Amino acid sequence: MKVLLVCAGGMSTSIVMKKMRQYAEAKGIEGFEVSATGVGEFRNVADKYDVILLGPQIAYKKDDIVAGVNGQKPVDVIAPADYAIANCGNIFKQVNTLLGA
Amino acid sequence: MEALQNFLQKWLMPIAAKIEKQQHLQAIKDGMIGATPFIIVGSMCLLPMAFMNLIGSGPVYDFLGVVNPFFTTIAAKTTDFVAIYACYLIARSLAKRYDIDNTMLAISSVAVLFILTGVDVKDGIATTYFGSSGLFTSMIAAILTVEIARVLVKYNVVIKLPDSVPDMVSESFSALIPIFFACAAASGIALASTNLGGAAFPALIMNLLAPAISSMDTLPALLIVIFLTQLLWFFGLHGPSITQVAWAPFAIAYATENAANYAAGQAVTHVFTYGFYFNVLQVTGSGLTLGLVIFMLLSKSQTYKAIGKAAIVPSIFGINEPVIFGAPILLNPFMFIPFVFGPLVCTVISWFAFATGLVGMPITAPPGFMPPGVGAYLMTLDWRAPVLVVVLLVIMAAIYYPFFKLMEKEQLETEAADEATAASK
Numbered sequence: 269m270k271v272l273l274v275c276a277g278g279m280s281t282s283i284v285m286k287k288m289r290q291y292a293e294a295k296g297i298e299g300f301e302v303s304a305t306g307v308g309e310f311r312n313v314a315d316k317y318d319v320i321l322l323g324p325q326i327a328y329k330k331d332d333i334v335a336g337v338n339g340q341k342p343v344d345v346i347a348p349a350d351y352a353i354a355n356c357g358n359i360f361k362q363v364n365t366l367l368g369a
Numbered sequence: 370m371e372a373l374q375n376f377l378q379k380w381l382m383p384i385a386a387k388i389e390k391q392q393h394l395q396a397i398k399d400g401m402i403g404a405t406p407f408i409i410v411g412s413m414c415l416l417p418m419a420f421m422n423l424i425g426s427g428p429v430y431d432f433l434g435v436v437n438p439f440f441t442t443i444a445a446k447t448t449d450f451v452a453i454y455a456c457y458l459i460a461r462s463l464a465k466r467y468d469i470d471n472t473m474l475a476i477s478s479v480a481v482l483f484i485l486t487g488v489d490v491k492d493g494i495a496t497t498y499f500g501s502s503g504l505f506t507s508m509i510a511a512i513l514t515v516e517i518a519r520v521l522v523k524y525n526v527v528i529k530l531p532d533s534v535p536d537m538v539s540e541s542f543s544a545l546i547p548i549f550f551a552c553a554a555a556s557g558i559a560l561a562s563t564n565l566g567g568a569a570f571p572a573l574i575m576n577l578l579a580p581a582i583s584s585m586d587t588l589p590a591l592l593i594v595i596f597l598t599q600l601l602w603f604f605g606l607h608g609p610s611i612t613q614v615a616w617a618p619f620a621i622a623y624a625t626e627n628a629a630n631y632a633a634g635q636a637v638t639h640v641f642t643y644g645f646y647f648n649v650l651q652v653t654g655s656g657l658t659l660g661l662v663i664f665m666l667l668s669k670s671q672t673y674k675a676i677g678k679a680a681i682v683p684s685i686f687g688i689n690e691p692v693i694f695g696a697p698i699l700l701n702p703f704m705f706i707p708f709v710f711g712p713l714v715c716t717v718i719s720w721f722a723f724a725t726g727l728v729g730m731p732i733t734a735p736p737g738f739m740p741p742g743v744g745a746y747l748m749t750l751d752w753r754a755p756v757l758v759v760v761l762l763v764i765m766a767a768i769y770y771p772f773f774k775l776m777e778k779e780q781l782e783t784e785a786a787d788e789a790t791a792a793s794k
Contacts, residue, residue: 275607275690276607276609276610277610279688279738280683280688280690280691283683283688283690283691307610308399308403308462311465323607323690324605324694324699325602325605325606325607325610325690325693325694326606326607326610327382327605327606328382328385328386328389328606328611329386329389331386332386332389332390348605348694348697348699349694349695349697351690351691351694352676352679352680352690352691352692352693352694352695352696352697353675353676353679353691353695354679
C-alpha cells in the first residue's frame with residue numbers, strides 16, 4: 269500500500285511519516301510506502317499513491333483534495349489524538365479500512 | 370462554552386473552505402510564498418555587509434570588504450528582482466488551479482510584467498519596479514495573463530493546424546495567441562497609465578494601494594492577524610495557512626523592501642515582515658507553546674508525559690501540531706484563554722520592542738523552522754532580538770501555567786480513576 273500524507277507544508281506530517289515507516293518495519297508490513305507533502309504540491313504526486321490522509325489542521329481542505337484526485341482515491345482525515353503522537357496502530361487501521369482490506 | 374464552540378465551528382469551517390476556493394488570492398499567496406527562497410538567499414547575502422556595519426573596522430572587516438561584492442551581487446539580483454520570480458510563480462499557481470498549466474503561460478506573464486513595469490530609460494529599462502514595489506504589479510500581470518488565456522481556451526480561440534502537423538509545431542503555434550493578447554493588453558495598460566494617468570503603471574498601483582500597504586504594518590492589524598490565527602488553531606484549523614492569504618503578500622513585500630533599503634544604506638522601516646511573524650510572534654509554533662510542552666514533559670500524568678516527549682523536538686523547530694492535537698489545545702476550554710489571548714500580549718510587547726527601537730529592525734528574511742532565537746538573531750543581527758524571544762516564551766509559559774495546572778489536576782484524577790477500575794477488575 270502506498271500512503272500519501274498531506275498537511276499545510278509537509279512538515280508535521282513528515283513526523284508521522286517517519287513513525288509509520290518504523291512501525292511498518294517493526295511489524296514486517298511488506299510493500300508499504302509513505303511520504304509527506306504540502307497541499308500546494310499534492311497534485312503533482314498524488315497519482316502514485318493508493319490512499320491520501322490529511323493532517324487534522326487541513327481538514328477544511330478535504331473537499332478540495334477529493335476534487336483534486338477526481339474522487340478516484342480514498343481521502344480521509346487523521347484523528348487529532350492519533351495525529352498528535354503518531355499513533356500508528358490506529359492510523360494503519362484507518363488505512364486498511366479505507367482500502368477495504 | 371459548548372454553544373460558542375458549536376457556533377464557531379459551524380461558521381469557521383465554511384469560511385475557511387470559502388477562502389480556500391478564492392483562486393486569485395490563493396494563487397497570489399502560493400506564488401509569493403514560493404518566491405520567498407529568493408528573498409531568503411538574497412537577504413542572507415547581506416549578512417557580510419551587516420557584520421561589517423556591526424564591527425566597524427579590523428582585519429575581519431577588511432576581509433569581508435573584499436568578499437562583499439560577491440555577495441551583494443547575488444542580493445541585488447534576487448531580492449531586488451523578486452517581482453519577476455513571484456510573477457512566474459503566481460501565474461503558474463493560478464494556471465494549475467484552472468487546469469491550464471503550462472510553462473509558456475507562466476513565462477508569458479513575465480513578458481507582461483516587463484511591459485507593465487519596464488519603464489524605458491536611456492540605454493535600457495529601469496529596474497525600479499522589479500523588486501518590492503513591483504510585487505503588486507506582478508500579481509496583476511500574472512492574473513491578467515492567465516485570465517486572458519483562460520478566456521481564449523474557454524472560447525476555443527486557437528490557431529488550428531491540420532492533424533498531420535507534428536505536435537511540437539502545433540504547440541508552438543497555439544502559444545502565440547495568448548502571448549499576443551496578454552502582451553497587447555499590457556501594452557495598452559502601460560501606455561494608458563503614462564499618457565492618461567501621468568505615471569508608470571506600477572507607480573499608479575502603489576499609490577492606489579498605499580493606504581492598504583501602510584495600514585497592514587500596524588499594531589491593530591497584527592493583533593487581528595494573530596487573534597484569527599490563534600482562534601483558527603483552537604478549532605483545529607491551520608491558522609497561518611488560512612490567514613496568510615490576507616497578510617503574506619504584504620509581509621513579504623515589507624521584508625523585501627527592508628532588505629533592499631538596508632543594502633542601499635537607507636532607513637529600514639517595516640516591523641511586520643514574514644520573518645517577524647514566524648520567528649517572534651509564532652516562535653516554537655502558533656501560541657508560543659514551548660513552555661506548555663515543557664510542563665507536559667515534567668508532568669506526573671503519564672499521558673501528558675508521552676505528549677510532551679512527542680512534542681518537544683518538533684516544537685524547537687517551530688512545529689507544534691503534536692501539542693495542539695495531543696494536549697489537546699484543540700477545543701480545550703482550559704486552553705482557550707491562554708492560547709488565544711496570551712499571544713496577543715506577546716504581540717503588543719514585540720510591537721513596542723521593535724517600533725521603539727529597543728530591538729533592531731528586521732533587515733533580512735531568515736530561513737524558517739529554526740530553534741527559538743536563531744531566526745530572530747539572523748533577521749535583526751541584534752542580540753536583543755533573541756532575548757526578546759526568550760522573554761516572550763517565559764511570559765507565555767507563565768500564562769499557560771495556571772491553566773495547565775487545572776487541566777493536569779483533572780487529568781491526574783481521570784488517570785487515578787482508570788487505574789482504580791483496572792485494579793478492581
